[in-house]
Amino acid sequence: MSDEVRIGVVGAGSISLRGILPHLTQGDVQDRVRVVAICDPKPGRADRAARKFDVPDAFEDYDDLLDSGEVDAVTIASPIGVHFVQGRKAIEHGLHVHFNKTMATTLEEANELIDLAEEEGVKLVPSPGEMIHPVNQEIRALVEEGALGKITWAVTGAAFGRYHEEESVRQGDDVLTNINPAWYFRRPGGGPLYDMTVYGLHTLTGILGPAMRVKAFSGLRIPKREFRGETVSCEMDDNTLILLDFSDQIFAFVYGVPAGSLPNQGHSRHPMIFGTEGVVKRDTLNGEPVDREVRELIEDRGWMKGWSAALPHVNGPHRSIEEAHVYEDIMQLVDWIREGNPTLASAEHARHVIEIIYKAYRSAQTGETEKLDTDFEPLKV
Incomplete structure (x- = not known):
């Protein structure tokens, strides 16, 4: 060490x-x-x-x-x-x-x-190392054991809304509180897919394994935004609808949009996964918590802080600080450097999600279904 x-x-x-x-x-x-x-x-x-x-x-x-x-x-x-x-x-x-x-x-x-x-x-x-979370690991195990019967389809996605414009660090007058969010709407790297839908894609593929094909429609729905009285010109697609093929006739619908989300989905980082004998939604299987301790943390601390409090390094003062999941991913790197133990937040998994997003945009341009070439080692259960 x-x-x-x-x-x-x-x-x-x-x-x-x-x-x-x-x-x-x-x-x-x-x-x-x-x-x-x-x-x-x-x-x-x-x-x-x-x-x-x-x-x-x-x-x-x-x-x-x-x-x-x-x-x-x-x-x-x-x-x-x-x-x-x-x-x-x-x-x-x-x-x-x-x-x-x-x-x-x-x-x-x-x-x-x-x-x-x-x-x-x-x-x-x-980041995001979504499969580090014990609930996602347990959901993958349940799916592998057949608790949902035969998987039929899944859905995940996120909406930009005005989340970034309204963050606390953007409302003041000094250099630490007047941070402009314009890059979220510019090329390269802007748009809800790389920034927000990426969470749900990591969870979805972490549970179901690598996808095989992607088909998408995409465009720019909101060409101008307003931030603190100034107009922000937008360049990057903000309205993308994706179909994923996981093989064996298992399909998923994925979205990254400027506004609106499915009413029953729950938080955007969690997919809904449907099978012939049930549904996974957030931290529940058929309405029952997958992990009772995590459910108690959520009920006690609110959804985001309660969910993050179940991560391995999120304890003590870290349970009250924002973005604890990012801290967890950093500590995974620290432990890997010091102790030599690789993390579940692998670069190969991240590359697969990047390929999904990248080829979704390409599919939207060409009108063709795109084959996915990357793979990663799913969690052993």
Whole structure:
């Protein structure tokens, strides 16, 4: 076992300020991981964040952080469209990498990151690690045991709404509270699929296994948005409907849309899976909780915090901090570096989800059904 992992936080935006930095600067993890640097290109933002969270160093230039020799790993929490370039540079410097969803926007990029990481001997953990959660593991076991009879179809998806425009870190006047969300609506990396539907896709494929084919319709429904009185021009598709073929006549409907969601689905990160003898919805099988302790956590703490409280590293003060699932994924990387135990949040699984999204967009352009070429090792049950 190595000593503490020195980590650099790349991007001092919403996810870092609300979640990553509050979690990783808690006293209970300092024996394992220590944030030694923050990087953000916005003048003054990294420095202000470093002072707020008592982090030793701050950088505006990413290359300066990588060349500093101060870090063993980075957690990349910048806009999704730059994840590939930033991840590749970190790997080339011999650094381990956590990606706060999604690690790339094309299959070719994902392949390059995985191949390069293997060559350099570094570890990759892409969020969201949905199969780390004990309920999702139990649901996969139930499906494998035939508790739903024969699986027939499933549904998952998410709606953008105005979630990002209304986050607390975007309503103020200083550099830590006036963060512009415009990148969520731009190419590359914008749109609800890479940002939100990715959760449900990780869970769905984690439970059912890899998909075989994809067919989709996609377009831009809301070409302009408003943020704090200014017009934001949108470029990236925001209205995408997908059909997935899991083989053996098992199909799924997946959506990433600007508004609206299925009324019975529950939280967007959880698929509904239907079989001849029942249905899985959120943490229930035929209406009964899969795990009673998790249900009690949800009832006590609310849905998001209760669900996250069941994750392996989310205890003590971490149960009251936002984005605990991202903290869990980072700690999976930390444990892997220190103890040598690979995580269930594999880069190969993330690559398969990226291929689904990437080829869904391509299918929408060509009108053709696209074959999926990637695979990953599903959870053993």
